Amino acid sequence: MKNTFGQSLQTTIFGESHGPYIGVVLDGLAPGIEVNDDFIKEKLALRRPAGAISTARVEADEYTFASGVFNGKTTGTPLCILIPNTNTRSADYDKAGRVARPGHADYTAMCKYHGFEDYRGGGHFSGRITAAIVAGGAIAMSALEKKGISIGTHIYKLSDLTDTSFYDIKDYLPEVIANLNKKSFAVINNDIAKDMIEAIEEAAKDADSVGGVLETAITGLPAGVGEPWFDSVESILSHVLFSVPGIKGVQFGAGFDKVCERGSSFNDALRNEDGKVITATNNNGGINGGITNGMPVIIKCAVKPTPSIYKEQKSINLNTLENSDIAIEGRHDPAIIHRARVVVDSVCALAVYDMLAARFGTDFFTQE
Numbered sequence: 049m050k051n052t053f054g055q056s057l058q059t060t061i062f063g064e065s066h067g068p069y070i071g072v073v074l075d076g077l078a079p080g081i082e083v084n085d086d087f088i089k090e091k092l093a094l095r096r097p098a099g100a101i102s103t104a105r106v107e108a109d110e111y112t113f114a115s116g117v118f119n120g121k122t123t124g125t126p127l128c129i130l131i132p133n134t135n136t137r138s139a140d141y142d143k144a145g146r147v148a149r150p151g152h153a154d155y156t157a158m159c160k161y162h163g164f165e166d167y168r169g170g171g172h173f174s175g176r177i178t179a180a181i182v183a184g185g186a187i188a189m190s191a192l193e194k195k196g197i198s199i200g201t202h203i204y205k206l207s208d209l210t211d212t213s214f215y216d217i218k219d220y221l222p223e224v225i226a227n228l229n230k231k232s233f234a235v236i237n238n239d240i241a242k243d244m245i246e247a248i249e250e251a252a253k254d255a256d257s258v259g260g261v262l263e264t265a266i267t268g269l270p271a272g273v274g275e276p277w278f279d280s281v282e283s284i285l286s287h288v289l290f291s292v293p294g295i296k297g298v299q300f301g302a303g304f305d306k307v308c309e310r311g312s313s314f315n316d317a318l319r320n321e322d323g324k325v326i327t328a329t330n331n332n333g334g335i336n337g338g339i340t341n342g343m344p345v346i347i348k349c350a351v352k353p354t355p356s357i358y359k360e361q362k363s364i365n366l367n368t369l370e371n372s373d374i375a376i377e378g379r380h381d382p383a384i385i386h387r388a389r390v391v392v393d394s395v396c397a398l399a400v401y402d403m404l405a406a407r408f409g410t411d412f413f414t415q416e
């Protein structure tokens with residue numbers, strides 16, 4: 049499908065960066081889920097640009113529910129969230145003379161939509177659309193939290209700086225996630241935050257951008273969720289994660305870091321601890337045969353440096369296809385990663401909700 053994801057819970061996104069609205073439709077939600085505006089606003093605030101490490105385009109994200117909410121709870125019929133775009137500066141894009149931004153979707157969008165696409169601010173390909181994903185994801189996330197499931201993401205790597213990994217934390221992961229979810233710049237080791245922020249500021253000063261790796265943990269998932277082949281937990285999660293603009297790699301568990309080792313070091317020993325089956329290590333990232341094993345699902349996502357940089361670059365003119373140089377204008381993030389982190393949480397929440405609803409039924413999430 050084109051702009052819709054999911055089976056039991058279907059998420060549809062729509063809108064363009066400089067159009068009147070962006071939005072999301074959630075179809076298949078359980079009736080009776082509490083819709084907590086403070087929680088939705090908290091999540092939107094984590095995505096909102098702030099300071100020199102983000103774009104100067106700041107939007108209030110004042111959303112409205114066009115449908116699907118009654119007396120503060122979901123009705124179970126399609127829930128539509130509309131978010132107006134208020135801070136647009138479309139002239140920046142007219143001036144560009146239609147030269148494709150290297151690394152962005154300007155050229156591929158033209159190939160697919162034959163020049164009819166709304167290219168202002170990246171149009172439908174803009175990171176702006178992720179505000180709608182975050183608003184919709186917050187509904188799914190609050191339902192998951194009621195079931196004891198937590199999702200949290202931190203900046204594991206940025207430039208050559210590395211944070212503490214979830215793999216270094218064993219017993220108190222849900223507390224670490226709760227703490228991370230309060231931070232606007234999400235790192236586990238607070239000492240590394242200043243250096244990472246400086247690295248983003250340095251890139252910005254050089255008219256450049258910087259990327260890195262996000263690490264996500266999903267805790268509290270019961271064992272036995274997922275499907276063996278095409279709808280494996282890895283397939284569903286990577287499908288939705290690769291839909292987030294700027295994500296260029298997804299790893300589950302120890303993945304690329306450890307697969308060249310021997311089976312004896314990669315295998316996770318099964319143990320019975322006080323009647324609960326656990327694994328002694330978690331190199332498989334909580335998934336075996338496409339199905340959850342009850343251990344935390346651990347994911348790493350490679351987030352590329354923002355494509356729109358202010359340095360002059362070589363490209364092509366989209367009208368003539370002739371070689372042309374481009375000096376990008378407009379307002380852009382010198383790094384995507386710190387804003388993408390809550391988008392990653394949100395798409396994971398929508399996907400996990402979908403898989404649980406498929407396994408246990410829509411009313412699994414209905415709250416009395």
Ligand SMILES: Cc1cc2nc3c(=O)[nH]c(=O)nc-3n(C[C@H](O)[C@H](O)[C@H](O)COP(=O)(O)O)c2cc1C
Binds near residue numbers: 173176178292295387
């Ligand atoms: C939260 C967020 C903010 C983004 N901000 C920008 C931006 O300011 N400038 C830009 O060129 N790309 C930005 N991007 C990335 C582009 O949307 C993305 O690179 C582009 O659509 C091409 O898609 P691809 O990188 O997945 O191939 C952002 C992405 C996200 C998730």
